[in-house]
């Protein structure tokens with residue numbers, strides 16, 4: 001059995017824990033959870049215990065890493081990923097991350113890669129709210145590729161960000177246009193997908209990102225497009241909620257232990 005832990009016990013972390021409970025991840029035991037809001041970690045551990053699966057609530061990342069997990073699912077925030085990535089990898093713990101925005105910084109990205117290599121560990125970038133990293137990477141490897149990312153949201157999803165104002169409730173507008181580095185700086189927990197798709201292809205500085213706000217729109221459309229001299233590929237994913245991102249972690253965990261890999 002692989003020892004698994006979760007950092008960030010919100011909506012998406014909960015999907016991974018439920019997959020363990022439902023028996024969808026038979027090769028993993030969830031041995032510990034950690035969340036900034038302790039009550040959320042306690043709720044998740046209680047859910048496990050109700051199903052006869054002991055799971056420890058940890059008060060710190062250090063306590064969690066002391067359990068010597070094989071895999072850590074990060075479903076917290078890019079700031080959490082920045083804090084935990086190097087200590088986890090040095091601990092012999094591989095990471096499946098959703099907060100890929102943390103890897104927009106080239107220096108940190110290289111440091112993470114070198115630390116993983118030196119410690120025989122790996123970092124898996126979950127496909128999250130998008131997908132098609134295979135075709136993005138393949139087309140990029142062929143050379144001469146350009147890529148762009150289009151995200152559509154409803155105005156309520158932008159409340160609390162620098163681009164929000166009441167006029168968005170009635171007016172469709174492009175609220176951001178720039179590269180993936182600039183996008184994740186402005187929306188630190190909302191556009192991890194753009195950095196993920198860019199790391200699979202042209203890199204964050206070269207990924208052109210456009211975000212459109214549409215009145216009355218619910219959910220998200222994430223559309224990634226890559227072109228080279230021969231290929232034009234479009235990955236267009238609409239989802240009413242972000243749950244697809246939690247399930248993409250389940251998919252990654254399955255791939256890690258499966259004899260057949262997708």
Ligand SMILES: NC(=O)C1=CN([C@@H]2O[C@H](COP(=O)(O)OP(=O)(O)OC[C@H]3O[C@@H](n4cnc5c(N)ncnc54)[C@H](O)[C@@H]3O)[C@@H](O)[C@H]2O)C=CC1
Pocket residue numbers: 007008009010011012013034035036037040075076077078079080098099100126127128129130188189190192193196242245
């Ligand atoms: N790659 C992708 O396509 C997507 C990535 N995400 C990322 O996944 C993260 C989780 O999403 P949700 O589950 O919807 O969010 P959520 O807000 O429901 O849950 C996040 C949990 O993490 C905890 N947390 C926050 N900062 C922490 C820290 N520094 N250390 C420990 N725990 C911390 C919070 O207390 C909360 O319980 C998001 O913040 C976002 O960065 C979300 C959607 C799609």
Ligand SMILES: O=C([O-])CC(=O)C(=O)O
Pocket residue numbers: 128129189190191192193194220241242245
């Ligand atoms: O809107 C979504 O589901 C995507 C998201 O939160 C992210 O990429 O961080």
